[in-house]
Amino acid sequence: MKTSIKLALILASSIAISANASISASNTEVTSFDVGGTVDPQCKVTNYSPERSTSLDLTTTDAQTTASISIWCNTGQGTAVTEYSSANNGYMVSSEGNQIAYRMDISGGIASDLLLTSPQTVNQTTGTGVNGSVQTRAVKIKPQVTGLEYAGTYTDTIAVTVSYN
Numbered sequence: 048m049k050t051s052i053k054l055a056l057i058l059a060s061s062i063a064i065s066a067n068a069s070i071s072a073s074n075t076e077v078t079s080f081d082v083g084g085t086v087d088p089q090c091k092v093t094n095y096s097p098e099r100s101t102s103l104d105l106t107t108t109d110a111q112t113t114a115s116i117s118i119w120c121n122t123g124q125g126t127a128v129t130e131y132s133s134a135n136n137g138y139m140v141s142s143e144g145n146q147i148a149y150r151m152d153i154s155g156g157i158a159s160d161l162l163l164t165s166p167q168t169v170n171q172t173t174g175t176g177v178n179g180s181v182q183t184r185a186v187k188i189k190p191q192v193t194g195l196e197y198a199g200t201y202t203d204t205i206a207v208t209v210s211y212n
Contacts, residue, residue, distance in 0.1 A: 051203040088211045088212055092209040095183075096115075099112070108192060114185075115184070124211065125172060126173060128168060131166065131167050133203055134205075136163065141200060143197065145196070146201075151167075154187070155172065177204070193206065
């Protein structure tokens with residue numbers, strides 16, 4: 048029974064395909080048709096954050112490398128719009144609610160002394176091409192400490208969003 052139902056379905060679909068096709072006297076031995084599609088413009092970002100990114104030396108205002116941000120876009124342009132934002136509006140915050148402000152640098156002369164009290168947008172170099180080559184820049188954090196901070200572990204999350212120009 049199941050075999051006869053499958054056979055009936057196969058015959059019905061082949062008859063439907065055949066019914067739509069016909070040959071006329073004006074047809075030739077050659078035909079053609081177009082194929083194609085669209086690849087939308089896009090950018091991609093990734094990061095490498097070594098362990099030291101969560102173990103900053105909070106006794107100094109020295110710039111400390113915390114992440115390497117890599118960008119690729121398929122638009123062929125040399126830069127991408129990159130937004131850096133902070134979950135705590137530019138502060139590392141302890142579990143007790145104490146805060147330490149910081150500034151951020153992006154290597155390669157992209158940006159220095161950024162305050163993430165609001166999202167900051169920069170044009171950042173990007174890799175291009177079909178092999179996925181990226182352009183990578185180091186992100187450094189400069190804690191704004193005085194030496195009189197409360198004891199505790201301070202953290203923040205920096206989000207990086209990239210889009211094409």
